[in-house]
Amino acid sequence: MVGPARMTVLVRLAYDGTDFHGFARQADSQGVRTVQGCLEDALAALYRQPVVTRAASRTDAGVHALGQVVGFEPPLPIPPRGVLLGLLGKLPPDIGVVSAWEAEAPGGGLVDPRFWNLGKLYRYRIRTTARRVPQTHRFEWHYPRRLDLAAMQAAAAHFVGEHDFAGFRAVGCQARTTVRRILSVTVDGGEAGDELPADPACLPAPEGPELLTISVRGEAFLQNMVRIMVGTLVDVGAGRRDPADIRGLLATPDRRRSGATAPPQGLTLVEVLWPDPWPPPPRPPHAPTSA
Amino acid sequence: MVGPARMTVLVRLAYDGTDFHGFARQADSQGVRTVQGCLEDALAALYRQPVVTRAASRTDAGVHALGQVVGFEPPLPIPPRGVLLGLLGKLPPDIGVVSAWEAEAPGGGLVDPRFWNLGKLYRYRIRTTARRVPQTHRFEWHYPRRLDLAAMQAAAAHFVGEHDFAGFRAVGCQARTTVRRILSVTVDGGEAGDELPADPACLPAPEGPELLTISVRGEAFLQNMVRIMVGTLVDVGAGRRDPADIRGLLATPDRRRSGATAPPQGLTLVEVLWPDPWPPPPRPPHAPTSA
Numbered sequence: 001m002v003g004p005a006r007m008t009v010l011v012r013l014a015y016d017g018t019d020f021h022g023f024a025r026q027a028d029s030q031g032v033r034t035v036q037g038c039l040e041d042a043l044a045a046l047y048r049q050p051v052v053t054r055a056a057s058r059t060d061a062g063v064h065a066l067g068q069v070v071g072f073e074p075p076l077p078i079p080p081r082g083v084l085l086g087l088l089g090k091l092p093p094d095i096g097v098v099s100a101w102e103a104e105a106p107g108g109g110l111v112d113p114r115f116w117n118l119g120k121l122y123r124y125r126i127r128t129t130a131r132r133v134p135q136t137h138r139f140e141w142h143y144p145r146r147l148d149l150a151a152m153q154a155a156a157a158h159f160v161g162e163h164d165f166a167g168f169r170a171v172g173c174q175a176r177t178t179v180r181r182i183l184s185v186t187v188d189g190g191e192a193g194d195e196l197p198a199d200p201a202c203l204p205a206p207e208g209p210e211l212l213t214i215s216v217r218g219e220a221f222l223q224n225m226v227r228i229m230v231g232t233l234v235d236v237g238a239g240r241r242d243p244a245d246i247r248g249l250l251a252t253p254d255r256r257r258s259g260a261t262a263p264p265q266g267l268t269l270v271e272v273l274w275p276d277p278w279p280p281p282p283r284p285p286h287a288p289t290s291a
Numbered sequence: 292m293v294g295p296a297r298m299t300v301l302v303r304l305a306y307d308g309t310d311f312h313g314f315a316r317q318a319d320s321q322g323v324r325t326v327q328g329c330l331e332d333a334l335a336a337l338y339r340q341p342v343v344t345r346a347a348s349r350t351d352a353g354v355h356a357l358g359q360v361v362g363f364e365p366p367l368p369i370p371p372r373g374v375l376l377g378l379l380g381k382l383p384p385d386i387g388v389v390s391a392w393e394a395e396a397p398g399g400g401l402v403d404p405r406f407w408n409l410g411k412l413y414r415y416r417i418r419t420t421a422r423r424v425p426q427t428h429r430f431e432w433h434y435p436r437r438l439d440l441a442a443m444q445a446a447a448a449h450f451v452g453e454h455d456f457a458g459f460r461a462v463g464c465q466a467r468t469t470v471r472r473i474l475s476v477t478v479d480g481g482e483a484g485d486e487l488p489a490d491p492a493c494l495p496a497p498e499g500p501e502l503l504t505i506s507v508r509g510e511a512f513l514q515n516m517v518r519i520m521v522g523t524l525v526d527v528g529a530g531r532r533d534p535a536d537i538r539g540l541l542a543t544p545d546r547r548r549s550g551a552t553a554p555p556q557g558l559t560l561v562e563v564l565w566p567d568p569w570p571p572p573p574r575p576p577h578a579p580t581s582a
Contacts, residue, residue, distance in 0.1 A: 014425050088422065093423060094428070096423040096424055096425045131389060133305060133387055135305065139426065
């Protein structure tokens, strides 16, 4: 028998969220496919006993990840390389393991990524062309009307800093506090980037960028916060709001004044900012949040 | 009533072939989802009467396209822009219309893309890393062992030119002739190109390219020809065959001597080479083929 493990194993996951009902395993999980459910099933097969996992972010149904971080206490001392290769053979093709490593909490116990992460980087993609691209449509919001990039950039700047985001969270959000610090918001325009040949004649020439990428880096987020920010920025880009309106929306807790929640498929959790070197210098870990 | 249309409408299609049983509508099409079936259903809804289509390539189940070309005789004179926008609203999200235009056959009748195309460009992607990438796994063959790029490039050169590809076609292939002209075959190695953070420690450092792209341009192809070429090139890259063996394989019609058929998901019909300007200078169109 192996004694109680002191190390936490951490894995960085990428997933295509299209066919999952979100990250979090659900209490009545019969027939509800979740990333956490698939991961814990694979870990149970690897360790031949149940394993409970904790994630940095409880991504919603349809939201993707390139760098989700999940931790668990291993019942057996399998080295990280063995965990990574073992999981690759047991996970479905829409979940990938990017890396695996071990870490010890300075005070002992599990290294819960929800408390130990330093922030997250989310990306939202919007395609504004008339034509869809089947190869990337699972990861984009297809919004076939041109958006004013400069206006969206001006609006985005107002989100940066510490604000009360009470008006930018899901109605059912349970977080006790609503003040969050956003480190950066960028709105970039680009070519369609899809290798498709140029359209010869029958559509009007493109005006402005065909593919918009909104990147939001923050210490912590409320439920649906990024998607409501994106919905509000699209209102600005479409001319339905003024960029300066963002300031007023951040001053009110009224969810009905901010924009619609952008659809989930455009959103990807790109990176969980992780302390490096480990352990980080002592400071109180921030409160748990969700996005 | 509108008289019989003389013009052919041509559309360039992109599709994610994962969830289709190939391009070609099947005789007993009940419950068998095909690209042609979805397209003809959408056209029937647009024109309010049945429309029969012809494609440049009958791509197999699971094979993708960025530039398939399909033609049909329109029962009503809807301009190409209207066809494109009308189809976008009626096709499922895994089929996209890239462009639409009209053309008249010099001798009258339908411009059948199968006879009028000048060739095709196919691409095959192989990921050789241990880790999968869920965001791109639908478009790649995950083959987690490093391949010898230089050996594959040397082998690929032997395919270029006019050869008898009888040993490189599906057992059930119906083509009457088996001589085909290949214009170019390239094998390129690249980074994983997936935005994933570098793996920190637990896997061995990469040796050689993580993502291989095999591009094959030819006048015409036999059934499964590209995928058998790829399977044979992978044998070379894995050290199971010598690059010079290709010459011997091209001299025999024995399918059992060439490599396994590579799985469909790595293959994309990137481009159908189309006469420009139209109509092309007179020459006998080549015989119909499939790949």
